[in-house]
Amino acid sequence: MIRPIGIFDSGIGGLTVARATCDLLPNESILYYGDTAHLPYGDKSPELIRRYSTRIAKHLVTSGCKAIVIACNSASSNALDEIKSVVGSSIPVIDMVHPVVEAVSSDNSCGRVGLIGTRATISSGLYSRVFQNTGNSKAELLSRATPLLASAIEEGFFNDTIPKAVLEAYLEDGYFDSVDSIILGCTHYPLVTDKLRKLLPRSVKIIDSPYIVATTLKARLMELGIEAGPNSDLIHQVTNRFEVSDLTENFKIGAQSFFGSGIDLEEVVLV
Amino acid sequence: MIRPIGIFDSGIGGLTVARATCDLLPNESILYYGDTAHLPYGDKSPELIRRYSTRIAKHLVTSGCKAIVIACNSASSNALDEIKSVVGSSIPVIDMVHPVVEAVSSDNSCGRVGLIGTRATISSGLYSRVFQNTGNSKAELLSRATPLLASAIEEGFFNDTIPKAVLEAYLEDGYFDSVDSIILGCTHYPLVTDKLRKLLPRSVKIIDSPYIVATTLKARLMELGIEAGPNSDLIHQVTNRFEVSDLTENFKIGAQSFFGSGIDLEEVVLV
Numbered sequence: 001m002i003r004p005i006g007i008f009d010s011g012i013g014g015l016t017v018a019r020a021t022c023d024l025l026p027n028e029s030i031l032y033y034g035d036t037a038h039l040p041y042g043d044k045s046p047e048l049i050r051r052y053s054t055r056i057a058k059h060l061v062t063s064g065c066k067a068i069v070i071a072c073n074s075a076s077s078n079a080l081d082e083i084k085s086v087v088g089s090s091i092p093v094i095d096m097v098h099p100v101v102e103a104v105s106s107d108n109s110c111g112r113v114g115l116i117g118t119r120a121t122i123s124s125g126l127y128s129r130v131f132q133n134t135g136n137s138k139a140e141l142l143s144r145a146t147p148l149l150a151s152a153i154e155e156g157f158f159n160d161t162i163p164k165a166v167l168e169a170y171l172e173d174g175y176f177d178s179v180d181s182i183i184l185g186c187t188h189y190p191l192v193t194d195k196l197r198k199l200l201p202r203s204v205k206i207i208d209s210p211y212i213v214a215t216t217l218k219a220r221l222m223e224l225g226i227e228a229g230p231n232s233d234l235i236h237q238v239t240n241r242f243e244v245s246d247l248t249e250n251f252k253i254g255a256q257s258f259f260g261s262g263i264d265l266e267e268v269v270l271v
Numbered sequence: 272m273i274r275p276i277g278i279f280d281s282g283i284g285g286l287t288v289a290r291a292t293c294d295l296l297p298n299e300s301i302l303y304y305g306d307t308a309h310l311p312y313g314d315k316s317p318e319l320i321r322r323y324s325t326r327i328a329k330h331l332v333t334s335g336c337k338a339i340v341i342a343c344n345s346a347s348s349n350a351l352d353e354i355k356s357v358v359g360s361s362i363p364v365i366d367m368v369h370p371v372v373e374a375v376s377s378d379n380s381c382g383r384v385g386l387i388g389t390r391a392t393i394s395s396g397l398y399s400r401v402f403q404n405t406g407n408s409k410a411e412l413l414s415r416a417t418p419l420l421a422s423a424i425e426e427g428f429f430n431d432t433i434p435k436a437v438l439e440a441y442l443e444d445g446y447f448d449s450v451d452s453i454i455l456g457c458t459h460y461p462l463v464t465d466k467l468r469k470l471l472p473r474s475v476k477i478i479d480s481p482y483i484v485a486t487t488l489k490a491r492l493m494e495l496g497i498e499a500g501p502n503s504d505l506i507h508q509v510t511n512r513f514e515v516s517d518l519t520e521n522f523k524i525g526a527q528s529f530f531g532s533g534i535d536l537e538e539v540v541l542v
Contacts, residue, residue, distance in 0.1 A: 037319055038309065043425075048308055048517050119521060147521075148433070151422040154314075157440065162419070165436035169428065246319050250390060250418075 002228045004029040004241070005217065006060030007069040010052075011039035011154060012244070012251055013188035014071030015258035017096075020214035021069070022240070025221070027228040030240040031063055037245035037269070040154070041074035042118025042147055042186070049120060053079040054086045055270050061087055066226055069217055070095045071210075073117050073185045077124035092220045097126050099216035100183055100209050105134040107181075114176040114204070115143040117185030118150060127185065142179060146170045146186075153188040156254060163192040167199055181205040191257065243268040273499045275300040275512070276488065277331030278340040281323075282310035282425060283515070283522055284459035285342030286529035288367075291485035292340070293511070296492070298499040301511040302334055308516035308540070311425070312345035313389025313418055313457070320391060324350040325357045326541050332358055337497055340488055341366045342481075344388050344456045348395035363491045368397050370487035371454055371480050376405040378452075385447040385475070386414035388456030389421060398456065413450060417441045417457075424459040427525060434463040438470050452476040462528065514539040 005025070007018050011034050018032050033056050035041075041049050053075040060068055068087055070076045075083070076095035084093050104110055115127050122145040131141045149170070152162050176182060182204055184190060193206055200206075221227035242259075244251055247267035255263045276296070278289050282305050289303050304327050306312075312320050324346040331339055339358055341347045346354070347366035355364050375381055386398050393416040402412050420441070423433050447453060453475055455461060464477055471477075492498035513530075515522055518538035526534045 037315065043519065043521060044308065045517050045519050119519075148423055148426045148428060151426075152419055155419045155422075157419060160440060162436055162440055165433055169431060169433055246316050248314065248316050248390075250314060 002029055003064050003066035004031040004239070005067050005069060006031050006033070006063070006065030007071045008033040008035070008056045008060065009072040009187055010035050010041035010074065012036070012254050012258050013150060013154065013186065015255060015263070016187050016190045017069060017071035017210040017213055019259050020210035021217060024211070024214040024218055025227070027230055027238060029238050031060060031065055032240070032242045033060060033268070034242070034244040034251070036247070036251055040118065040150055041072060042120045042150055044074075044120060046078040046120070046124065049075055050079040050082045054082050057083045057086050059270050061091060065091070067091060067217060067221060068093045069213065071187050071213070073097065073187065074120040077121045077126040080126075092224065094213060094217045094220060096185075096187070096209060096213055097130055099213050100207060101127060101130040101134060103212045104181060104183065104207060105131065105136040105139050109180065110136065110139050111180040112140045112142060112178055114179035114182035115141060115185050116146045116149070116170070116182065116189065117143070119145045119147045121145075121185050127183070142175065144170060144175060149192070150186050150188040153191050154254065156257070158191040158257070163195045164199070167192070167195055171199055176204070177201060179204055181207055183207045184209055242266065245269055273300055274335050274337035275302040275510070276338050276340060277302050277304070277334070277336030278342045279304040279306070279327045279331065279346075280343040280458055281306050281312035281345065283307070283525050283529050284421060284425065284457065286526060286534070287458050287461045288340060288342035288481040288484055290530050291481035292488060295482070295485045295489055296498070298501055298509060300509050302331060302336055303511070303513045304331060304539070305513070305515040305522070307518070307522055311389065311421055312343060313391045313421055315345075315391060317349040317391070317395065320346055321350040321353045325353050328354045328357050330541050332362060336362070338362060338488060338492060339364045340484065342458050342484070344368065344458065345391040348392045348397040351397075363495065365484060365488045365491060367456075367458065367480060367484055368401055370484050371478060372398060372401040372405060374483045375452060375454065375478060376402065376407040376410050380451065381407065381410050382451040383411045383413060383449055385450035385453035386412060386456050387417045387420070387441070387453065387460065388414070390416045390418045392416075392456050398454070413446065415441060415446060420463070421457050421459040424462050425525065427528070429462040429528070434466045435470070438463070438466055442470055447475070448472060450475055452478055454478045455480055513537065516540055
């Protein structure tokens, strides 16, 4: 049996990363964990985010995952070192921040970069520090916390007036009007890309974080020689599992929006 | 020393009930517990709400509280029996649902009553069952879950366009246009009463749940002869404590909006 890719998030937003991973790595199996009993992480303290995240990382390792993707910007920004520490050096850990900053700053047209995310993501300052470390002196990061946006999307408001009103409230001062590109620093946000597009100048490039992270994962698996090829195992069948710490009807419905049809959630409580 | 009134909520919304309690019972001390590490309860399963709520109730009893107020509609609707069971019969437990339904149905003008609340509150059906048990055959309850509203208020959006947009999204079909009164079935909602007022016909009466619950608490303390009078203890000083399970800057700021100035939160983690 092929060992799965472990992907986790505070809730179901990380399914956008699971979707990109399935699309880009169709021969891999996924074990997804959404910590719906404790979502959202975005308003929680760094200590609490670390406690919840490391517990999940341990679970994914114990379940035999060969790589871990932290499909949550709040956890990536506040708990990366702690997660790496419990996972150990033999299993690669891919976060949301480093791949995206590397992709953006290696783009020659990169200039002023906007970032929106949860309060926990923005206040950690990790995106800024990683940007500075790239040595790209042209790059300038303008960041702003947009905490209600993830809740609105999680509640199913992505096809109506609510995300527009929420985005307008956060962006009405034109803070991002001068940026060249904008990073969606929360795995929920890709669902409202079209609303954001209408509120920003047409020239602003919106960065597709889930796809970039899945691309980085693929490169890392190939580098380590542990990717599942179409013929890597004759008895291999792709098996995706989607676990949540609290299962409600609403999450079942929401999961379809983030991942697409054919997703079955099951409740697995970690202690 | 006078034993405090224990008041708890999933977060800081229950401070509207703490405020009403302080106003109505100025000689009582309060021990408030906001479970900010696990908020919001409104999207969680009944089982999880029970687990979190009973843990807090035990903490309040162990801390010497002489009465418990469940200042959270999601907990009142899903965990009342379990909370009463851990508190025991010697300490009164006041929930959000029964006092409000009794107050509304004893009003002779009570006819069609609207109810808005979290998903957990509405889907529990407790408000409907309590209404039916009052035997008021004239009363008819129309309820609707408005889950994003508490998050918007918790994020500080109560003085701008967001709560209006959120309320409009939930009420645009005129579902509540024929009601005589509306119950704000979430302790966050009193902060947007003025926005709701503008979206409903002028004749609709908006029910002030925190004040009703504080009034019921006062009556119950007097009935049991355990209320603190101005002269009940010569060395008595009113001492309010406000504990949260996760302390962030945002909660500190939010607490002022819900309770008023002069509130200090401290972090107390329950295990």
